[in-house]
Amino acid sequence: xxxxxxxxxxxxxxxxxxxxxxxxxxxxxxxxxxxxxxxxxxxxxxxxxxxxxxxxxxxxxxxxxxxxxxxxxxxxxxxxxxxxxxxxxxxxxxxxxxxxxxxxxxxxxxxxxxxxxxxxxxxxxxxxxxxxxxxxxxxxxxxxxxxxxxxxxxxxxxxxxxxxxxxxxxxxxxxxxxxxxxxxxxxxxxxxxxxxxxxxxxxxxxxxxxxxxxxxxxxxxxxxxxxxxxxxxxxxxxxxxxxxxxxxxxxxxxxxxxxxxxxxxxxxxxxxxxxxxxxxxxxxxxxxxxxxxxxxxxxxxxxxxxxxxxxxxxxxxxxxxxxxxxxxxxxxxxxxxxxxxxxxxxxxxxxxxxxxxxxxxxxxxxxxxxxxxxxxxxxxxxxx
Amino acid sequence: xxxxxxxxxxxxxxxxxxxxxxxxxxxxxxxxxxxxxxxxxxxxxxxxxxxxxxxxxxxxxxxxxxxxxxxxxxxxxxxxxxxxxxxxxxxxxxxxxxxxxxxxxxxxxxxxxxxxxxxxxxxxxxxxxxxxxxxxxxxxxxxxxxxxxxxxxxxxxxxxxxxxxxxxxxxxxxxxxxxxxxxxxxxxxxxxxxxxxxxxxxxxxxxxxxxxxxxxxxxxxxxxxxxxxxxxxxxxxxxxxxxxxxxxxxxxxxxxxxxxxxxxxxxxxxxxxxxxxxxxxxxxxxxxxxxxxx
Numbered sequence: 001x002x003x004x005x006x007x008x009x010x011x012x013x014x015x016x017x018x019x020x021x022x023x024x025x026x027x028x029x030x031x032x033x034x035x036x037x038x039x040x041x042x043x044x045x046x047x048x049x050x051x052x053x054x055x056x057x058x059x060x061x062x063x064x065x066x067x068x069x070x071x072x073x074x075x076x077x078x079x080x081x082x083x084x085x086x087x088x089x090x091x092x093x094x095x096x097x098x099x100x101x102x103x104x105x106x107x108x109x110x111x112x113x114x115x116x117x118x119x120x121x122x123x124x125x126x127x128x129x130x131x132x133x134x135x136x137x138x139x140x141x142x143x144x145x146x147x148x149x150x151x152x153x154x155x156x157x158x159x160x161x162x163x164x165x166x167x168x169x170x171x172x173x174x175x176x177x178x179x180x181x182x183x184x185x186x187x188x189x190x191x192x193x194x195x196x197x198x199x200x201x202x203x204x205x206x207x208x209x210x211x212x213x214x215x216x217x218x219x220x221x222x223x224x225x226x227x228x229x230x231x232x233x234x235x236x237x238x239x240x241x242x243x244x245x246x247x248x249x250x251x252x253x254x255x256x257x258x259x260x261x262x263x264x265x266x267x268x269x270x271x272x273x274x275x276x277x278x279x280x281x282x283x284x285x286x287x288x289x290x291x292x293x294x295x296x297x298x299x300x301x302x303x304x305x306x307x308x309x310x311x312x313x314x315x316x317x318x319x320x321x322x323x324x325x326x327x328x329x330x331x332x333x334x335x336x337x338x339x340x341x342x343x344x345x346x347x348x349x350x351x352x353x354x355x356x357x358x359x360x361x362x363x364x365x366x367x368x369x370x371x372x373x374x375x376x377x378x379x380x381x382x383x384x
Numbered sequence: 385x386x387x388x389x390x391x392x393x394x395x396x397x398x399x400x401x402x403x404x405x406x407x408x409x410x411x412x413x414x415x416x417x418x419x420x421x422x423x424x425x426x427x428x429x430x431x432x433x434x435x436x437x438x439x440x441x442x443x444x445x446x447x448x449x450x451x452x453x454x455x456x457x458x459x460x461x462x463x464x465x466x467x468x469x470x471x472x473x474x475x476x477x478x479x480x481x482x483x484x485x486x487x488x489x490x491x492x493x494x495x496x497x498x499x500x501x502x503x504x505x506x507x508x509x510x511x512x513x514x515x516x517x518x519x520x521x522x523x524x525x526x527x528x529x530x531x532x533x534x535x536x537x538x539x540x541x542x543x544x545x546x547x548x549x550x551x552x553x554x555x556x557x558x559x560x561x562x563x564x565x566x567x568x569x570x571x572x573x574x575x576x577x578x579x580x581x582x583x584x585x586x587x588x589x590x591x592x593x594x595x596x597x598x599x600x601x602x603x604x605x606x607x608x609x610x611x612x613x614x615x616x617x618x619x620x621x622x623x624x625x626x627x628x629x630x631x632x633x634x635x636x637x638x639x640x641x642x643x644x645x646x647x648x649x650x651x652x653x654x655x656x657x658x659x660x661x662x663x664x665x666x667x668x669x670x671x672x673x674x675x676x677x678x
Contacts, residue, residue, distance in 0.1 A: 095476055143659050149475030150419035154611040161608045162655035168648040293487055300480055340494035347488025354481045355469045
């Protein structure tokens with residue numbers, strides 16, 4: 001009766017409360033008698049975190065060099081997609097290997113809208129990318145809601161392998177193998193004056209894209225964090241952990257699964273839009289199976305079910321490859337061989353994490369922390 | 385008419401390979417309730433071993449035997465080292481582990497053998513047979529493909545039906561506890577199951593490579609096709625895997641042969657077929673009604 005098992009059971013233990021970025025500690029319900037400086041309302045707390053993170057992002061982008069700026073732009077679209085996947089896989093227990101394909105939907109939408117004679121304002125274009133990806137996601141979600149485990153994995157795998165073929169088939173519209181070039185719009189003047197007011201640095205296009213990515217990332221994580229802390233998030237976890245009980249409580253399992261898939265597809269669509277702007281290209285070669293599997297790697301390593309984990313995992317995706325590739329070159333591998341070292345490490349890490357620490361980095365750390373706190377205040381049950 | 389015959393023959397030949405690959409997935413699913421997404425990478429690894437031997441001057445047959453043998457070892461090692469800890473655990477963990485293997489092995493191949501396209505020879509010709517005035521799309525190589533898949537299936541039937549080891553393997557897959565009580569070394573049987581599946585998968589990899597170019601990711605579509613074929617047949621039924629493989633082979637061949645620029649649509653068609661089957665008959669065409677819940 002594997003239907004009854006929670007697919008993410010070991011990870012789920014420590015994940016009952018999923019944190020927004022950087023709120024892992026603050027999220028635990030405060031035991032009576034313990035004082036905290038953070039506001040009690042979830043929304044206010046997340047707004048506070050958002051403000052701090054926004055300041056942090058500006059500082060980070062201003063003190064780093066242009067190359068790191070572009071790496072951070074890359075990080076932003078990985079993290080947006082991984083955040084969406086966290087909602088789906090971590091919160092709702094549905095695995096998806098097709099999120100790369102949903103990113104492709106967002107990227108192609110963005111590229112098409114930007115290629116118009118008089119392109120719409122950028123926020124509207126990104127919104128369109130989200131809407132189209134959401135529609136595709138809802139469609140896939142309806143099919144996916146009836147599947148579980150390996151069946152779902154296989155179906156979404158087919159999505160990842162199959163969908164880029166459409167870009168080749170409709171090559172007049174979508175540019176075939178070459179794909180569509182993306183004309184990234186210039187930064188608005190307000191941005192230039194903002195940058196020179198803040199740091200006195202000159203605003204480059206790279207920096208503008210990095211800021212754009214950071215803004216999208218912050219908005220996405222703010223919305224997702226609030227969502228997973230709301231009734232909706234709790235219902236998703238109930239569907240994941242206690243399928244039968246949830247159904248008995250009057251929850252329509254299928255509907256909630258479709259909703260999770262849709263929300264997650266929306267994030268993937270936005271990620272695809274940002275990707276198209278940063279890479280300046282939407283082509284089938286950008287949305288390989290490896291992309292979808294990398295996103296899965298990010299959320300598994302970070303810790304299934306935690307947005308902070310998704311962010312950490314995405315950072316690993318961005319900053320690990322150059323490091324590993326250099327290491328490979330030092331060992332005497334040639335360039336193409338060294339480039340393959342990163343996926344090799346991802347694969348091995350994925351296996352090792354699943355065997356030895358299925359809760360991922362954040363989950364494992366949090367579990368340690370909870371255990372320590374529980375032993376310290378042994379007088380009564382704490383931490384929920 | 386002749387075009388139709390040729391498209392059908394191509395579909396049947398490719399369908400046989402999909403069937404073999406699906407059979408490998410079904411063997412593992414029956415024994416451990418895991419879909420081995422690393423199957424494609426494992427098969428690619430053994431194909432590259434064979435390629436290295438052929439380039440070294442060995443004959444195709446030596447390379448074939450060595451590749452199948454290394455598939456056997458690889459399957460056994462994979463089950464013992466990385467699958468054993470997640471067996472019987474949450475589904476998601478097993479899925480993620482096989483995906484991790486998939487990525488790691490594929491990248492490993494690229495590191496060891498390089499990621500360029502290399503042509504893979506065939507033991508038999510790729511020139512179609514002459515029938516009357518026409519050349520048909522049945523080549524000596526496709527006869528070799530069909531015969532070797534049929535032979536493998538026959539050997540598996542003999543193994544499972546008529547030998548003690550086969551009986552023990554079926555018992556382990558059917559009810560681990562009972563089998564263990566009756567003195568079956570269940571762990572050993574599961575390892576053997578993975579090893580045999582890897583041999584069948586390796587054979588499929590070698591057959592699909594014949595006369596084509598190989599590169600580390602050349603099996604990516606095949607894992608999807610194999611999965612679709614296995615699901616068509618119900619994932620639990622070896623006969624279903626074979627029928628599913630043939631049906632899929634024909635369907636994809638017709639899409640590629642009759643739709644304009646259809647070759648770009650083959651992967652999409654596989655996706656569409658999978659979606660339709662899963663929506664209409666989630667248990668597949670041959671599965672018993674309880675199979676998906678077990």
